[in-house]
Amino acid sequence: MSTSTSSKTVLVTGASSGIGEATARRLASLGHSVLVGARRTDRLTALAEELRADGMSVAHRELDVTSLQSVQAFAAAAVREFGRIDVLVNNAGVMPLSPIADLRVAEWEQMIDVNLRGVLYGIAAVLPQMRQQGGGHIVNVSSVSGHRVDPTAAVYSATKFAVAALSEGLRQESQDIRVTVVSPGFTQSELTHRGGSAEAQGAAREAAAQLAIPASAIADAIAFAVQQPAAVDVNELIVRPTAQG
Known part of the structure; x- marks a missing residue:
């Protein structure tokens, strides 16, 4: 299958670890210009410096996806640095698992703010630029939890089901914007190390x-979608370990 080999400007949120970091590495290695964003700027700086030392085109900026102003500034920085925005990878996410009866309301709100509101803010920040350019690609990282619900993951699943619904609506409304949902199964990340019961x-x-499969497996799936010709829109990819039930 033929793929697009032209260099693109790619924005990656939640790029300080896990899937976001792996995606930045993979797309930069393919010759794309990548702007990485996250709250942990020390990790972003180290990642960007490492990749630039290897001759890749990478910039970094502090990013809080729960702030519309922060996300808009992130998008504006990409335009200033690279002149355009071709791809947004909405990857930032949190997963503090707990039974609903625990009533961890603050963590519910955090999941809604990061996993859903953050995706909406990303779309709002890049869509005008993509429309002006006459094209673009939005990749939303969901989860297999956006296809099934398990105990302790109800609120997390709710946010990921919402991401799928939002993505499909955007796809149907768009004639020149590609939309991809990538749903990872168990993947090596730091998601289970913060919050929850x-x-x-x-x-x-x-x-x-x-x-768990390595984060690079998800990065490869994202790269596959990004590299397709402009007329080909890979709408949904579910990538899970072979042994996962």
């Missing part, structure tokens, strides 16, 4: 230790 997060870490 100790029992639920421990069970998730144990399962991940047995099953």
